[in-house]
Amino acid sequence: MSWLLHNLHIHLILLCCLSSLNFGFSATIQSSNETDRLSLLAIKAKIIDDPLHVLSSWNDSIHFCMWQGIKCEHRGQRVTVLDSQSRKLVGSISPHLGNLSFMRELQLQNNSFGNEIPLEIGHLTRLQILKLNNNSIGGRIPVNLSSCANLIEIDFSYNGLAGEVPVDLSFLSKLATVIIHDNNLTGSLSPLANLSSLKALSAAENFFDGSIPDGFGQLKNLQKLAIGINRLSGVILPSLFNLSSLTMFNVTGNQIQGSLPWDLGITLPNIEFFNIGDNQFTGLIPASISNSSKLHYLMMVQNKLVGKVPNLERLRNLEWLSISGNQLGSGEADDLNFISSLINATNLQVLGVNLNNFGGELPESIGNLSGNLQVLYLDNNKIFGSIPPGIVNLVGLQSLYMQVNQLTSTIPSEIGKLQNLQELNLINNSLSGNIPSSLGNLSLLSELVLGINNFQGNIPQSLGNCNNWQLLFLSQNNLNGVVPTQGVFSNTSAISVVGNSKLCGGVTELQLPKCDFKVDKKGRPNTTLILALSIPFGLLGLALVGSILYLCYFRKTRKETPLDASDNSLLKASYQNLVKATDGFSSFNLIGVSSFGSVYKGVLDGRIVAVKVLNLSRRGASKSFISECEALRNIRHRNLVKVLTACSTVDYQGNEFKALVYEFMINGSLEEWLHQNPEKDLSNEELRMLNLLQRLNIIIDVACALNYLHNQVQTPIVHCDLKPSNVLLDKDMIGHVGDFGLAKFLLDYATHDLSTNETSSVGIRGTIGYTAPEYGMGSEVSTYGDIYSFGILVLEMFTGKRPTDEMFKDGLSLHSFVKGALPWSVLEVADPILLEAKEEDEEEETSKENSKK
Known part of the structure; x- marks a missing residue:
């Protein structure tokens, strides 16, 4: 009996101990759970706007592990994932985030979080994925982020982070993906070059400087390196080009020098995206590049590359090849032979070889290029000979640019086969013959530029059939006969036929002489001429009747819409x-x-x-x-x-x-040309200077646009926000007015109550410095407001000063600044760039005169 009592006593003691342990464990779980719950509520308190009501479930009615965007581990009920991406949340990140010690994934991307990344994030030692991209976060990258030793991926892109990358980040041995592009980060990339597990780095569009660190060449797992649009300089060491794992290499928009290694295509067998554009690379394009058979995109624009382009027949996967703006070619007959080697690239879509020194004739095999080819740039070279007839086989072609060459002969008559063609530019060649009437069959054609050639004969009536015309430029040729009046020919702002002395007729605005139809010697009308004119005009009359009937029907049905x-x-x-x-x-x-x-x-x-x-x-x-x-x-x-x-x-x-x-618009905005950004160093600064003639031409372009908006459309349109950043420049430096986000139809003000919020609020819209003063006093929107903005724009173009310049205060404005300098002190207010250009021209003229002597 005593033995049984003794055993029972022992069992009771053990049972009490186990119960005590179990109670302690439960209390620990409860305590930890409560910490996570309170931390989440503190995070919620920092959210000031939740338009999608994502956080409405974050309350005591359900367990926090069931809150939207929250995942917990099964056993301990601790938070492991906080995913509130793309929820339009506004606020800041709470420091209490650091209490979620079991957190493995934090995804807050695509919201509107501001302020800074809290230092407490360094307490999340189990964190593996950290995505804060596409917010408005500023400050610096926390130094103690290096304590998160399990990090695999970070994405801070599209924020306002500043300062240098902390050196301690190099201790994150598991970090494989670093995405920090589109911030304001500075300093060196060196800390990132020591991440031994790094596979992908995207650090573009920051302000990193110095050379590309040697350490990148030692990262044997590196697959994607994108560090374009920074301030990097120096040369690239061979070790980086020896990383056989690389699939993407993008260093565009820096100041990198040196030449490409001869064995580039051998050492980078897996490369798919290679972009060295807008740098200062010199030397030849390596012939071995053809060995990189996986290449999809090859871009080497705006460098100083020379010589001939090698055979590219092995690049079967090539979709985009752009080598524009170099010094390639020698003007010899075989410069363009490499084009024949591209026939194996069956998915080639863009081919840009313009702005080089390529000579010779276009190979007939150009017509054997991919039917997927959509953009072909051959302009601004020294190409001579005829346009190969086979070019009409490129049925997918949408844009064909061959201007400023030495082309002769005629346009292939079957050009009408290119049914997808939208833009054809052949200006400034020596082409002759008739303009093919088949061009009128191209229903998508919007720009046809054939000026400064030797075209003869009549302007095809069929060109009036196209409905998408933006520009028809036929000036400076030898065209003759009657100018059509239908279609685009009635829109004088879209066509130009000057410099063709034998043209007559057309709409009155063209100011061409009237056509003189001669009679025969006996004074009787020329029967052949009558028939030649009466038949097409009779058909035209029938077409007009049909059009009128169709419009009547269209208007009737439109009323029911x-x-x-x-x-x-x-x-x-x-x-x-x-x-x-x-x-x-x-x-x-x-x-x-x-x-x-x-x-x-x-x-x-x-x-x-x-x-x-x-x-x-x-x-x-x-x-x-x-x-x-x-x-x-x-x-x-x-x-x-x-x-x-x-x-x-x-x-x-x-x-x-x-x-x-x-x-x-390839040349960007007028703003970029007038006021270069000091934050971005421009390696080609001399190319960003507008001379006097260019400024005058742009002013005329803007004036023509305003005249059209105010006077030539059925309902006048007021732009309401005319300024340099809204004037864009195309490849020929022609000005185009854009951004109609504030534009108003004057009809709106004739048919609506001006006291409503809609119209009164418009009166104060626009940009400070360019908006007419009367708008600020509640006046109606009118064309005079655009004229005021245009005047400010003109003053800015010739002074180089913004109307919001710091010097304009205490009653001084851009207008009064210029007015006070008239008429004797104009040079004192003129843009110094204009004066520098004038001095350079004078020096050049003096030099020429001296050389003649």
Whole structure:
């Protein structure tokens, strides 16, 4: 009996101990759970706007592990994932985040978080994935982020981070992906070159300087290196080009020097994307590049490369080849033989070889290039001979540029086979013969530039059939006969026929002489001439009658259409297409920020375009989209930026998405030319100077655009925001007025109550310094407001000073500044660049005179 009691006593003691241990363990879990719950509530307290009500579930009615965006581990019920990406949240990141000690993933990208990254983030020692991209976070990268020893991926892109990359980050031995592009980071890239597990680095569009660190060449796992648009200089060591794992190499937009190694294509067998554009590379294009058979994109624009282009027949996967703006070629007959080697690239879409020294004739085999080829740049070379007839086999071609060469002979008569052709530029050659009438069959053709050649004969009547004309330039040829009047020929702002002395007729605005139809010697009308004229004009009359009947029917049916149908009148582009066109709205393609969004460069259906993505969180953005669509769908002028299509849909997260697609202006905005950004060093600064003649021409372009908007459209349009950043320059430095987000139809003010919020609010819109003073006092929007802005623009162009310059205070303005200098002190207020150019011209003239003596 005593033995049983003794055993029972022991069992009771053990049971009490186990119960005590279990109670202690439960208390620990409860305590830890409570810490996580309170930390989440503290994070919620820092959110000041939650339009999608994402955090509405963050309350005591359910366990915090069931809150939206939260995941917990199964056993301990500790938070492991906080995922609130793309939820339109506004606020800052709470320091209490550091208490979620079991956190493995933190994803807050695509929101509007501000302030700084809290130092407490360094307490998350289990953290593996950290994504804070596409917010408004400033400050520095926390030094103690190096305590997160398990980090695999960080993404801080599209923020406002500043300062240098902490040296301690080099201790993160597991870090494989670092994405920090589009910030304001400075200093060296060296700390990132010591990350032994690094596979992908994207640090583009910052202010990193110095040379590319040697350490990158030792990262045997490195696959993607994107460090373009910084201030990097020096030469690239061979070890970096020996990384056989590299699939992407992008150093565009720096000041890197040196030559490419001869064995580049051998040491980089897996390279798919290679971009060294806008640097100072010299020497030859290595012949071994053809061994990189996986290449899709090869871009070497704007360097100092010389010699001939090697055989590229092994690059079967090539989609984009651009070697423009170098010193390639020698002017010899075989310079363009490499084009024949590209026939194996069956998916080639863009080929740019312009702005070089290529000579010789175009090979007939150019017609055997990929049927997917959409853009072909051959302009500004020394190409001679005829246009190969086989070029009409490039049925996918949309843009063909061959201007400023030495081409002779005629345009192939079967050019009409290129049914996708939108732009054809052959200006400044020695082409002759008739303009093919088959060009009139190209229904998508919008720009035909054939000026400064030797074309003869009549202007084809068929050209009037095209409905998308933006520019028809036939000046400085030997054309004769009657100028048609139908279609584009009635729009004098879209056509130019000057310099053809034998042309007659046309619309009155062309101011051509009347056509003199002669009679025979007996005074009787020439029967042949009568028949030649009566038949086409009779057919034209029938066509006009048919058109009138059709318009009557169209107007009748239009009355039955809802008023909002006009919103769908533009062609539509899908969100997926725009994502692909801009490489996922990559920072590499970001070219500017407009009034209500960001503008990206992209390739849509083979055409280089500018995609304006509206920031719909900004007040008035949706209204701006409607205004711009409404304005641009009704107007066409060579000095207005052309809208190609629009997109109004939802993105992959279900958020509203609106974008406009414009023609791309290669020379950027007038703002960039007048006021160079001191934050971005320009290696070709001399190319960013506008001389007097260029400024005059741009002013004329802007004046023509305003005249059209105010006086030549059915309902006058007021731009409301004319300024240098809204004047874009194409490849020929022709000015185009853009950004119609604030534009207003004057009809609106004739049919609406001016006291409403809509109209009164417009009166104070615009940009400070350029907006007419009367708008600030509530006056109606009128064309006079644009004229005021135009005057300020002219003064800025010739003084080089913004109207908001710091010197303009205490009653002094740009206007009074210039007025006070008239008429005797003009040189004192003129842009110094103009004076420098004048001195250079005088020195050059003096030098020429001395050499003659």
